[in-house]
Amino acid sequence: MFAAENGLKSDPRLQGISEAIRVVPHFPKQGLNSSLVFFFGVWLFNYFCCCGCCLTGIMFQDITTLLLDHKAFKDTVDIFVDRYRGMNISVVAGVEARGFVFGPAIALAIGAKFVPLRKPRKLPGEVISEAYELEYGTDCLEIHVGAVQSGERAIVIDDLVATGGTLSAAIRLLERVGAEVIECACVIGVREVKGQCRLNGKPLYILVEPRQIDNCC
Secondary structure (H helix, E strand, C coil): CEHHHCCCCCCHHHHHHHHHCEEEECCCCCCCCHHHHHHHHHHHHHHHHHHCCCCCCCEEEECHHHHHCHHHHHHHHHHHHHHHCCCCCCEEEEECCCHHHHHHHHHHHHCCEEEEEECCCCCCCCEEEEEEEECCEEEEEEEECCCCCCCCEEEEEEEEECCCHHHHHHHHHHHHCCCEEEEEEEEEECHHHCCCCEECCEEEEEEECCCCCCCCC
16 A cells, blocks of 8 residues: 555655655666666666656666655654554564665664564574565575564565565565564555555555656657
């Protein structure tokens, strides 16, 4: 569900958040490190293809400008905090890497712990892994053994959802260690998920749609 369709229809904070996100056409440029292109390219290319703006290239949603805007950044965190405060959430799980930007602030404000869900070989302790498929191959999320206790109530935070593959893996991983996943939350959600209220049976909460720019070709 989108925040504007769930009680925040006239909330000016949503427009401010959207406007603080910079749109960078055709990024990453051809010739950049392939792992960097893959890291950003799947959801960017998917968004690009569905927006009808251009036929080739990528429309990059740059959240670094949101982070530079104190009010917009605070409003983003505050909306999530207002939603999850009082829901007895004890775990805020952030998906690497941009889930690490928003997750800790939300966790501190609602009195929960922050649990990073990391890519392979990034966590030093014993881990549990969950693989998932991407358009260009496979990837994996890992969590430290003992980071989450059975029965804990969790939310999953990331910056953007396109196909939902990464969030689905995060849900499966948390459920494997006994957590009850209450909801997934993202700052940006592409149009394909606008009518998708649930993910792996779990609610999906999104603040804004990706920004578009005119005459990007």
